[in-house]
Amino acid sequence: MLRSERLRVAALEAVGPYTLLRLQRGGLDPGVPGQFFMLEASGRLLPRPMSLCTAPGGELGFLIDPIGPGTRALCALRPGDELAVFGPLGNGFRLDVERPLLVGGGIGIAPLPYLSAALGGPPAVLGFRSDWHAEAAALVPNAEVCVEPTIVTELIPEGVDVLACGPEAMLEAVRRLVPDAQLAREAPMACGYGACYGCAVEIGGELKRLCVEGPVLEAA
Amino acid sequence: MILNASGCLDALTAPDVARALDAFVTKTVTPLPRDGNAPVRIAETDVGMLNSIGLANPGIDRFLVRNLPELAKLGVPLWVSVGGFEADDYARICERLDDHAEISAIELNVSCPNVESPAQSAAQIVAASRLATRKPLYAKLSPAVPDVTEVARAAREAGADGLSLVNTIRGLKLDERTLRPVLGPAVGGLSGPALKPIALAAVHACHRATGLPIVGMGGVQTGRDALELIAAGARHVALGTVLFGDPSAPGRIRAELAVEAAGHGWARPEDAYAAAHAELLPFQAILGKRSRSTL
Numbered sequence: 483m484l485r486s487e488r489l490r491v492a493a494l495e496a497v498g499p500y501t502l503l504r505l506q507r508g509g510l511d512p513g514v515p516g517q518f519f520m521l522e523a524s525g526r527l528l529p530r531p532m533s534l535c536t537a538p539g540g541e542l543g544f545l546i547d548p549i550g551p552g553t554r555a556l557c558a559l560r561p562g563d564e565l566a567v568f569g570p571l572g573n574g575f576r577l578d579v580e581r582p583l584l585v586g587g588g589i590g591i592a593p594l595p596y597l598s599a600a601l602g603g604p605p606a607v608l609g610f611r612s613d614w615h616a617e618a619a620a621l622v623p624n625a626e627v628c629v630e631p632t633i634v635t636e637l638i639p640e641g642v643d644v645l646a647c648g649p650e651a652m653l654e655a656v657r658r659l660v661p662d663a664q665l666a667r668e669a670p671m672a673c674g675y676g677a678c679y680g681c682a683v684e685i686g687g688e689l690k691r692l693c694v695e696g697p698v699l700e701a702a
Numbered sequence: 703m704i705l706n707a708s709g710c711l712d713a714l715t716a717p718d719v720a721r722a723l724d725a726f727v728t729k730t731v732t733p734l735p736r737d738g739n740a741p742v743r744i745a746e747t748d749v750g751m752l753n754s755i756g757l758a759n760p761g762i763d764r765f766l767v768r769n770l771p772e773l774a775k776l777g778v779p780l781w782v783s784v785g786g787f788e789a790d791d792y793a794r795i796c797e798r799l800d801d802h803a804e805i806s807a808i809e810l811n812v813s814c815p816n817v818e819s820p821a822q823s824a825a826q827i828v829a830a831s832r833l834a835t836r837k838p839l840y841a842k843l844s845p846a847v848p849d850v851t852e853v854a855r856a857a858r859e860a861g862a863d864g865l866s867l868v869n870t871i872r873g874l875k876l877d878e879r880t881l882r883p884v885l886g887p888a889v890g891g892l893s894g895p896a897l898k899p900i901a902l903a904a905v906h907a908c909h910r911a912t913g914l915p916i917v918g919m920g921g922v923q924t925g926r927d928a929l930e931l932i933a934a935g936a937r938h939v940a941l942g943t944v945l946f947g948d949p950s951a952p953g954r955i956r957a958e959l960a961v962e963a964a965g966h967g968w969a970r971p972e973d974a975y976a977a978a979h980a981e982l983l984p985f986q987a988i989l990g991k992r993s994r995s996t997l
Binding site for chain 2: 483484486520522526527528529550551552566568669670671672673675676677678679680681682683688689694
């Protein structure tokens with residue numbers, strides 16, 4: 483059953499170039515880390531898919547990079563505003579891992595704070611393009627941070643269970659290094675619940691819907 | 703009756719949404735499986751969205767074995783959308799659907815903007831399909847032709863029982879920064895509010911030209927939009943892009959439609975059928991003229 487509610491904005495916090503949009507949770511379940519929600523973007527036709535970043539008591543937090551009209555509209559919300567939200571959607575991370583290492587790049591760190599909380603604060607390695615972007619690392623406990631030209635895959639030791647989210651190139655590098663990593667991927671999405679077939683990505687040699695099969699996929 | 707536009711809902715992943723409809727229309731089924739077009743497949747525009755999915759579907763064999771039995775369990779009347787490249791493709795699929803009592807109607811998608819156009823005309827496709835099935839046949843037409851009523855008339859002569867109006871029309875979006883096409887195949891089908899006046903025009907004209915039952919679709923966001931399509935001559939209304947952002951749209955729009963119809967003095971929404979074609983009473987004509995002259 484798809485759960486949809488109008489949620490009220492509790493607060494917005496600047497985190498480097500990003501905005502942490504904190505919503506009063508209402509009756510929505512935060513779901514499993516790595517799952518996502520569709521957020522109404524005021525004045526736009528389509529909602530925007532956002533993975534859950536933080537889930538403190540009574541709230542749902544989303545880390546948003548204002549890169550287009552929809553994300554800019556979300557970052558322009560004010561406390562007290564309301565927006566339609568539905569979810570949680572898709573498949574999140576498997577949490578039955580022995581030696582978890584969280585790997586994140588840029589805005590791809592968005593699902594990691596909630597994931598970290600669910601796993602009891604495991605080590606994390608995070609890569610950013612600038613010190614300003616790296617301010618978002620404060621959201622992830624126990625994190626080692628690097629800034630370009632150092633890349634995050636240089637910080638991954640052997641023998642760990644990797645749970646990663648970040649740009650495609652980073653995920654591909656992680657996959658080559660750790661073939662059984664869990665990777666949270668991203669694709670443009672109109673609906674988030676399997677209706678539009680817009681978010682197709684290649685999975686096992688076939689084009690499949692990321693919202694239904696993912697967004698977290700086993701690398702192998 | 704409120705349906706979904708083909709390709710805008712997967713009843714198996716969202717059965718509750720499908721059950722809120724009066725009939726579920728499948729994604730277009732083709733003779734062979736299709737992966738669909740390379741990503742990127744969707745892009746939002748200022749007043750709509752573009753898609754270039756490219757008829758991704760399991761093909762008729764797997765559809766019949768795997769999907770149809772599951773769809774039949776939903777308890778919602780089923781319409782199957784059929785696609786192909788030759789009139790024969792359509793006819794062969796129609797023939798295989800004909801024996802399935804769980805299928806209420808067939809929609810012939812002769813107008814997908816994201817694959818090569820069928821080599822044959824809509825009328826040839828309808829004629830070949832007519833010979834292959836006794837089920838009600840709806841021809842889904844593109845408004846991107848010089849005169850949609852010509853195609854509609856030809857479809858009726860070839861044996862179509864109804865029309866689905868309209869399919870999306872081709873559009874292009876360029877990336878904000880790179881000025882390159884956003885979509886993988888460059889162009890895609892435009893849907894959403896931008897399509898509504900085009901859909902209204904096609905429904906209005908084809909109702910007058912053919913009198914056939916019409917499933918009106920294109921940019922329906924609200925009950926008011928649905929009422930306008932009915933007034934223009936649609937017997938049924940299909941929801942497309944609105945389902946993406948609002949899975950509760952079937953129930954919401956049904957309720958809004960009832961309120962809108964009542965607001966115009968109609969007991970039921972269907973009483974508004976073809977109201978846009980009604981002759982104006984003399985005093986209405988005078989009022990109309992007066993209001994125009996004061997503009």
